[in-house]
Structures are given as structure tokens and as C-alpha cells.
Amino acid sequence: MANFDFAHWQNRIDELRANNHVPGASLAVLVNDEIHELASGILHRGTGVRVTTDSVFQVGSITKIHTATMVMKLVESGELDLDAPVIDVLPEFETADKIATKTITIRQLLSHTSGLTCDFTHDTGRGDDCLALYIEASKNIALDCPPGRTISYSSVGYNVLGRIIEVVTGQTWDNALKDRLCTPLGLNRTVTLPEDVLRFRSAIGHIGLPGQEPEPCPTWNPLPRSSGPYGGVLCASAADIVQLAKMHVDGGIASDGTHFLKSETVSAMQTREVNCVDKWTFSSDGWGLGWALYDWDGVFGFGHDGATIGQYGFLRVAPESGVAIVLLTNGGGAQQLYSSLFKELLNELAGIKMRDSFAPPKKTISVDFKPFIGSYKREGIVI
Structure with missing residues (x-):
């Protein structure tokens, strides 16, 4: 396995970040059982405060790994049954489909096969x-499909899991996260409430048109506390996310x-529960219990992405090589930065060839969009 050339990768993240108009980025890399931390750019274009390796970013849906890990800890202790209906633990759980309400299981919530829809942000x-x-x-949100039919990535489902954690532990999700995950694993820069975030150098999201320098968001985080378990509020350093991933790499x-977990539990989380029919939308090949799963030309990997308003996070793990990479950003062409940087890192450190990201066709296709222009509405969403 290649050694980590710190100076080279610092130069690459500086260069790629600037080229893609990303204001700031934090990178942590696990290789040869050692975590390397790099920082680049600024946390806020209005203040010019520099990113440091101990800065915290909103990690978005990467939080689902925290929630899933806590759930599996409760399963391991016998306090939860993976295949029990949710209503056995949470009698007040209800969907718009009465049959689905009775049959949706904890396993289906973890693997995004419950049929529950993705987004319902409600303060x-x-x-x-x-x-x-x-x-x-x-309760009135319609399902995307019947339970168990196919993948239906669901933030709603992870909020249900967060509430299950509260009922079983007698703690709020925030306190359970701190006491049952962060403290045992030494995740000292992982917090959820704004008053705790203020103890650290924290990034603000930036938004703008592609190819231009983005501007700071008008607020630090407009997402409510009720979005916690699915990824609306958790902030962490890149190294803390890698530290969590390292526990999964180390069985x-x-x-x-x-x-912290039994090796059988870790293995179960990385075992495929469902295939992703649309690999471009989900950027993965399948889903386990919490983890997105990847097949890089026969090399197994797992990880997760995350996004809030103007902040984007990327986590990829190559367990056979003992490599884990986390990139946290605060706007601009974060997807392009991730694609270029991770392709180079995984190739150099683990010999992995990542497939190219989705891109426009070489030949322009003419489509008449006029018949489809309008407002599309459903519970919690207006487009």
C-alpha cells in the first residue's frame, strides 16, 4: 500500500478546491492505520476565517450512519428486533397505507426498503x-412504493429510527448520540445543537450558480432540530467521521x-439488502443496513454522502485496503471536487478505479420542456 504523501495531497486539494469554486474543505484520510488531516480555504467568504483540521461542517445524511450504528447497537444488546414491525416499538407510527403501517420493519427502515418517501422537513x-x-x-405522507418492493431512500424512515432510539433508551436522540456513540468512540468534535457548535470553528454553507464564486447562505442552518436523525443538524470534523468509519473497518x-460492536454486527451492516436499479441517482450499487455499498470493478466498498443547504460531505471506505476518506465542503462545485480528488486518492492508496461521475452527453439532445413547466406539490414538498 502506498504511503500518504501529505505535501502532494495538500497541493491537490488546494488546487482542485480553487478550480471548482469551493470556499472551504476539510479532508481526512485513513491509510496504514493512521488518520491524516488536511484543510483548505475559508469557512465563510464574508469573514475570511480559515478552515482548520478541527473545524466542523454540517455533514448532512452521513448522519444516517450515526443513527444506524446506534440502532444496531440496540439490536446487538437484544433491546430491538431487526425484523419486528415498527409498531411493536412505536405504536403511534402510522402511514397513509394501513397495511404498510402494520408490516414495515426496522430492517426496512435501515435499508431504505420501507417504501416511505424521502423528504418531509417539518419544524x-x-x-x-x-x-x-x-x-x-x-402520518399522512403517501408511500413511494409498497414495503420491500425496491429501494426508496427515505429520510422520513431515519427520523422514525431516531424516535425508536428515544423510546428504547429513554433519552433524546441528541443525548443518546453523545452518550452511546460519540463518547465511547472519542468523537469529541461531533455535535448537534447550535449552542454546542458555537464552541468550534464552524463552516457556513455557500450557494450560487455553477462556475461562479458562491455567496454565504443568509442563515447558518435553516433546518429544524426534528431533522436530526436523518442529517439536518449534525456537525463534525472530517477526522471524527473517519474515526467512526475506522471502527467499522476494524470489525x-x-x-x-x-x-464497540460485534464483528457480526459490523458485517451485517455491510451486507447487501437491496440493489440500486438507478446507480446514477444513488451513486451506489446497493444498500446495506445504513451503508451505501459500492462495487469498484470487483472491489467492495461502502460509504455515504450528505448535503444540507450549501454544505456537502462525502465518505468512501475500501475495507480490504483499510482506507477511508472523508471530504467536507461548504459550497461551490463540491461534487466535482469530490469526483476528481477521490478518484485520485482511491487509485493511489487502494488501487481502485472509480467510475466517472454522471455528465452531460457529448452530443446535445434537444428536449421541449414547456409542457412540463409548472408547480409540483405533495405533502411537505413544493417544486
């Missing part, structure tokens, strides 16, 4: 009852040598 306030109120408010062993 239920800052109180400790925010998730309980969210579950009540989501459940934490950095202090203790067994």
Missing part, C-alpha cells in the same frame, strides 16, 4: 419532544481497543 420546534411531534405530523473495535 416541530426546539423542544425535546420534536421527534415525537414529527412522527405525528408525518467493531474502537480506537481505545475496546469492542
Whole structure:
């Protein structure tokens, strides 16, 4: 396995970040059992504060790995049954489909096969009852498909999992995250509430047109506390995310040598539950229990992406090589930065050839969009 050339990769992230108009980025790389940390750019174009390796970014749906790991810890201890209907634990759980309500399982929520739709952002306030109120408010949301039929990536489902954690542990999701995941694994720069984020150098999202320098978002994070378990509020350093991934690479062993999860539990999370029919939309080949799964020309990998308003995160793991990479960004052409940088890193450190990202066709296709212009509405969403 190649050694990590710090100076080379610092130069590459600086160059690629600037070329793609990304204001700031933090990179952490696990290789040869060592975590390397790099920082580039600024946290806020209005203030000019520099990104440092201990800066925290909003990680978006990468949070689903935190939630899934906590759920699997409860399964491992016998407090939850993966294949039990959700209503056995959460009697108030309800969907617009009465039959689905009775049959949706915890396993299906973890693997995005419940049929529940993706997005329903609903502000239920800052109180400790925010998730309980969210579950009540989501009862009328139609399913995308029958449970177990196919993949239906669902943030709603992960909020249900967050509420299940609360019911089983007697803690809020935020406190359970701190006490049952972050503290045992030494994730000292992973927080959820704004008052905790203020203790650290934190990034603000930037938005703008492609190819131009983006501008800071008008607010730091417009997403409510009730979006926590699916990825609306958690902030972390890149190294903290790699530290969590390292535990999964090491078969459940934490950095202090203790067994956080059993190896069978870790393996179950990385076992394919469903194939992704549309690999471009999901950027993966399948899904396990929390993890997105990849097949890089026969080399197995897992990971997750995340996005909030103007902040984007990318996590990829090549377990056979013991390599894990996390990139956290705050706007601009983050997808292009990720694609170029990870392609080089995975090739150099793990011998992996990533497929090219989705791109426009070489020959322009003419499509008349006029008949489709208008407003599209459903529960919680207006496009």
C-alpha cells in the first residue's frame, strides 16, 4: 500500500478546491492505520476565517450512519428486533397505507426498503419532544412504493429510527448520540445543537450558480432540530467521521481497543439488502443496513454522502485496503471536487478505479420542456 504523501495531497486539494469554486474543505484520510488531516480555504467568504483540521461542517445524511450504528447497537444488546414491525416499538407510527403501517420493519427502515418517501422537513420546534411531534405530523405522507418492493431512500424512515432510539433508551436522540456513540468512540468534535457548535470553528454553507464564486447562505442552518436523525443538524470534523468509519473497518473495535460492536454486527451492516436499479441517482450499487455499498470493478466498498443547504460531505471506505476518506465542503462545485480528488486518492492508496461521475452527453439532445413547466406539490414538498 502506498504511503500518504501529505505535501502532494495538500497541493491537490488546494488546487482542485480553487478550480471548482469551493470556499472551504476539510479532508481526512485513513491509510496504514493512521488518520491524516488536511484543510483548505475559508469557512465563510464574508469573514475570511480559515478552515482548520478541527473545524466542523454540517455533514448532512452521513448522519444516517450515526443513527444506524446506534440502532444496531440496540439490536446487538437484544433491546430491538431487526425484523419486528415498527409498531411493536412505536405504536403511534402510522402511514397513509394501513397495511404498510402494520408490516414495515426496522430492517426496512435501515435499508431504505420501507417504501416511505424521502423528504418531509417539518419544524416541530426546539423542544425535546420534536421527534415525537414529527412522527405525528408525518402520518399522512403517501408511500413511494409498497414495503420491500425496491429501494426508496427515505429520510422520513431515519427520523422514525431516531424516535425508536428515544423510546428504547429513554433519552433524546441528541443525548443518546453523545452518550452511546460519540463518547465511547472519542468523537469529541461531533455535535448537534447550535449552542454546542458555537464552541468550534464552524463552516457556513455557500450557494450560487455553477462556475461562479458562491455567496454565504443568509442563515447558518435553516433546518429544524426534528431533522436530526436523518442529517439536518449534525456537525463534525472530517477526522471524527473517519474515526467512526475506522471502527467499522476494524470489525467493531474502537480506537481505545475496546469492542464497540460485534464483528457480526459490523458485517451485517455491510451486507447487501437491496440493489440500486438507478446507480446514477444513488451513486451506489446497493444498500446495506445504513451503508451505501459500492462495487469498484470487483472491489467492495461502502460509504455515504450528505448535503444540507450549501454544505456537502462525502465518505468512501475500501475495507480490504483499510482506507477511508472523508471530504467536507461548504459550497461551490463540491461534487466535482469530490469526483476528481477521490478518484485520485482511491487509485493511489487502494488501487481502485472509480467510475466517472454522471455528465452531460457529448452530443446535445434537444428536449421541449414547456409542457412540463409548472408547480409540483405533495405533502411537505413544493417544486
